[in-house]
Amino acid sequence: MIGLIISLIIVGLIAGAVARLVIPGHQNISIPMTILLGIIGSFVGGFLGFLIFQRDAMDGFFQPAGIIGSIIGAIIVLFLYVRFAGRGAARR
Template identity: 50%
Template structure:
């Protein structure tokens, strides 16, 4: 997958993850794209544990779904770290 496709998939995955999770996430477009890109890496690594077919960075519909799931996991972790820091 090219870098441009990786950025676009990251943006889409980040937007979907932010739309799925309730609450206020104060991030701009760049942070949302980075969230989706990190989520894509996390989701790709999780997906590679279940499937050994094909290359890791190929674009598949299941990879996009795993990118969204990975972005949700990253968003939950960032939110939990932010709440812990403010209350401590």
């Protein structure tokens, strides 16, 4: 169980960091928020993968397609965050 949690944190950090590098501009979020961004992106990427392919590849936790899906999901989540949350922060 602790290994799963550590794996989620590591994959979340990697996916969140790559998403922050891909999306242009300065995102004012901390490292824990980057990890959370990657974890949420992992769920979004997994959900989109299931919608597209209509099945779940139960081949283990670490899969190249799963990590790529996590990064794509994190990019989508960060884009939406910058698009909608950044707008409110700019008005203050």
